[in-house]
Amino acid sequence: MSMHFLQSGILATFFSGGLLSLLSAIGYPSFRRHLLSLPCHFRAKVLAVTLCGPLLLGILITLFGLLPSWMASHDEATEHCATHANGMAHLCWFDPLVHLSDQFWTIGAGLMVGVLGYGMVAALRFWLRIRRFQAALNLISEYDARHRVYRIDSERAFVFAAGLFAPRVFISSHLIEQLSGPQLAVVLAHEQSHCRRRDMLWRLCLSIASLLHFSATRRQLLRDLELAQEQICDTEAVQCVSDRLLVAETLIKIVRQLNLSMPEANPAISAFNGSHIELRIRQLLEQPEPLPRTTVWLSALLFGLLLSGVVSLTMPLHHLL
């Protein structure tokens, strides 16, 4: 029974997740235009839900779809499907597939193990890269107690926050020299905000949770999430220095410093877009408008409707899936 349950569950999760990914890929480009006009805090939340949507909803739909089988195995709903009379837990629609052929399942399981193995190797290599990068940063940086950052002696201009669980801010000595006191305060407030919010960790978790998305949609969603996170940190920097225009001017100054002092990245992979610079500056110039209450209520209502829809469709889903 448990093998049927597992087979049905895996098949249904991939099916529902794939279907939702397809819907996201079709619908996201037009939804994105509306999304970009929303305030960054709310947008980041919507993007996080969208990123893990296919996986979470796939699992949720599967769980609710399998509920009658679970009930049947406990003698509570055996009458709805003749196949349940034998006490086998399954999703009715997938049942013929489950019984199709052992070869089909062997190939499928082999593929899945292969993909999982590849994913695990990739994850391990990425983990090693992060560790090596962190180790190198630890060796080349010195704690600057005055600014409460880690300083790297370099003639290049860069500043960034790195680290998943205990993130820290690293800044080059050249950039400290180039920035005025208030500009440095803007940069540090922005980066400290990334550290407080654990943005790198969130991004990593969401990039794993969004694996069921098509890769182009996933890339776009992650870039939009990055933009929202940057804009949130810009907003927190504004709160720190109480001058929106100073933050905007500092952004321009840093981009100019980067253009002057950093080596060109591989032109095949590097975008010449200045890291959403225009969108960030426009957000800083416009007066922030509070999120309309109707949007919040409508979003909550939609989410509630979606959840209750899945719950109420338990039995039909069971047969549909």
Next chain:
Amino acid sequence: MKIIQRPYLGELEMAVLEYLWANGTFDANGVHAALGRSRGISHNTIQSTLERLYKKKLLTRQKVSRAYVYQTSVSRDELMGRMITDVVHTLVDDDADSMLAAFIDIAARSDEAHLDRLEELISEYRSNRCHKSTS
């Protein structure tokens, strides 16, 4: 992604290098006496750390009677310079986004004309703001 190809150093390896930079040439016994005992590290661990550093071409060695005597082959500044260069190259790689959050995407570039336009826009807002506050 290019990532710190050149020497990835652990804490002990760095401590050994720092010791040799400060004190010149030593054999495994000398390094163990200076670093190993205070840290509760065995002679074998120090020996293998020296061996690793030698394989990474950060140390040279010479056999004196029955033991190897180690000496650094790069200066501290040179090694730090190499590592900073590697970190900078990692930063400009597009893949670095997944490891860090930069104030400005370091791999990205903006053309100067575009930046000039944005700067003009900011100046306009600033002068409008001054105008409003004076009137």
